[in-house]
Amino acid sequence: MAKFVVYERVAEAIYRTVDKNSLSDGAKTGINLGSGLIAGFAAAIVSQPADTMLSKINKTKGQPGESTVSRLVKIGKELGFRGSFAGIGARLFMVGTLTAGQFAIYGGKFSLISHRSSLAE
């Protein structure tokens, strides 16, 4: 969720300062990539603790009779705040690059989505 909102807002802010119609396709792709990269970084940081939990909960099978919620609580206690952010460097790199690519496609004219509605005037 964070990535969509951040992307829309960053792209909107950039297009407030430059005239969209005067830009080349390359420049527009650049703006999409840049907005997507910032959106990806924001999304990676916000979602890192949940991503670590996800890696941990799928690592092993639950004990018989142990609920998913109690397993999550146990994992959360073991990790603590710092542990939840293990692997953040790798993930910033990965999510940042992927998200920038996704938005370059989404915002670009090679998108499969034929009509994109813009809400920023």
Next chain:
Amino acid sequence: MIFDADILYAYSVKTRIQLDPVTYNKGLFGGFRQVIQNEGAAALLTGFGPTAAGYFLQGALKFGGYEFFKQQFINQLGYETASNNRTAVYLASSALAEFFADIALCPLEATRIRLVSEPTFASGLLTGFTKILKNEGIGAFYSGFGPILFKQ
């Protein structure tokens, strides 16, 4: 979608750092070297199938769904109201899109993580998926559903 192999390598190193931070304590690039040293270069590709399939599906569903729901809000609210409240529209549209996409994505992510954490578990995406389904039931695919939703 973009499937740059480097990104997928990073993904497999990332999962190892999260699962075993004591061994993999040298960051992303140190992690690369450790994995190559300990398990051979091919190990960097574990989980490649599910990650690629997952991101392809996720991209298609999330971005397609996002645009779909955004348009629904514009139709329901009228353009001006939607535009004036666009942050709320962005949030609601992406939340709806991601909820539905995650239902499809969760089993793939569960299989991917199992393949990375237990390299001997199965030979690939399809065999891993079938094995979890047979031995642990469909519920095992969704034990990570909470964190996946929360991730968004």
